[in-house]
Amino acid sequence: xxxxxxxxxxxxxxxxxxxxxxxxxxxxxxxxxxxxxxxxxxxxxxxxxxxxxxxxxxxxxxxxxxxxxxxxxxxxxxxxxxxxxxxxxxxxxxxxxxxxxxxxxxxxxxxxxxxxxxxxxxxxxxxxxxxxxxxxxxxxxxxxxxxxxxxxxxxxxxxxxxxxxxxxxxxxxxxxxxxxxxxxxxxxxxxxxx
Amino acid sequence: xxxxxxxxxxxxxxxxxxxxxxxxxxxxxxxxxxxxxxxxxxxxxxxxxxxxxxxxxxxxxxxxxxxxxxxxxxxxxxxxxxxxxxxxxxxxxxxxxxxx
Numbered sequence: 668x669x670x671x672x673x674x675x676x677x678x679x680x681x682x683x684x685x686x687x688x689x690x691x692x693x694x695x696x697x698x699x700x701x702x703x704x705x706x707x708x709x710x711x712x713x714x715x716x717x718x719x720x721x722x723x724x725x726x727x728x729x730x731x732x733x734x735x736x737x738x739x740x741x742x743x744x745x746x747x748x749x750x751x752x753x754x755x756x757x758x759x760x761x762x763x764x765x766x767x768x769x770x771x772x773x774x775x776x777x778x779x780x781x782x783x784x785x786x787x788x789x790x791x792x793x794x795x796x797x798x799x800x801x802x803x804x805x806x807x808x809x810x811x812x813x814x815x816x817x818x819x820x821x822x823x824x825x826x827x828x829x830x831x832x833x834x835x836x837x838x839x840x841x842x843x844x845x846x847x848x849x850x851x852x853x854x855x856x857x858x859x860x861x
Numbered sequence: 862x863x864x865x866x867x868x869x870x871x872x873x874x875x876x877x878x879x880x881x882x883x884x885x886x887x888x889x890x891x892x893x894x895x896x897x898x899x900x901x902x903x904x905x906x907x908x909x910x911x912x913x914x915x916x917x918x919x920x921x922x923x924x925x926x927x928x929x930x931x932x933x934x935x936x937x938x939x940x941x942x943x944x945x946x947x948x949x950x951x952x953x954x955x956x957x958x959x960x961x
Contacts, residue, residue, distance in 0.1 A: 675876055710916060732875045
């Protein structure tokens with residue numbers, strides 16, 4: 668490791684360091700350390716105290732120093748599990764590259780299964796916009812009761828989005844909801860212009 | 862030699878990467894190529910370019926092509942770094958090793 672790297676490694680803790688003590692710790696001459704610190708401070712990698720006897724690493728550079736980055740392209744680890752297991756009625760094969768589960772005629776790559784599970788666990792956030800609200804109101808303009816599934820299919824909404832829409836409409840006293848039967852209708856007093 | 866050396870398993874620190882970025886951007890380089898040349902990902906290269914821009918060592922030029930270019934101050938850093946390296950005899954922190 669070069670002297671500059673050694674200095675940077677010590678300063679990476681972000682604390683103030685006394686130059687004299689630092690030169691002793693790193694077993695380098697004060698002049699050498701001074702030239703390194705002078706260079707680093709000139710370009711903003713470190714800060715030198717007003718008393719000129721202490722130094723600390725620049726906050727921005729400290730963040731870069733502590734960043735994790737791939738050492739080499741070869742060392743980038745695959746995200747998929749390392750153990751591969753193929754289990755089936757007739758055979759069991761083990762390998763070390765990926766994980767595959769065979770059950771009867773179905774075959775599911777374990778990494779894909781996990782991704783699918785993660786997606787299911789974290790449903791996409793539905794965004795309600797003005798046009799969704801207006802379309803729903805226009806659909807309910809006949810003041811009749813409408814089932815949730817009817818509305819989702821007619822308006823092309825997801826169930827989650829419809830529930831959010833209903834919440835918005837309820838908060839604004841625009842609809843009456845029959846939770847038990849999963850139906851809603853426009854309030855009688857609400858008038859929608861064509 | 863340069864890029865091969867980067868890929869031979871040696872761990873680089875922020876200073877080495879910084880010098881590498883400045884070397885690559887001497888004549889202007891776009892972000893995609895910079896990512897490739899420095900063997901970093903887009904997120905990391907953005908952090909480095911942000912830091913270097915803040916320190917006035919690199920600039921983003923949008924015309925005629927959007928590129929990052931090492932500033933005069935950045936070039937002075939490279940020259941001074943080279944001199945310090947020679948003085949300290951730090952042969953494991955070669956500019957050639959960290960740039961293409």
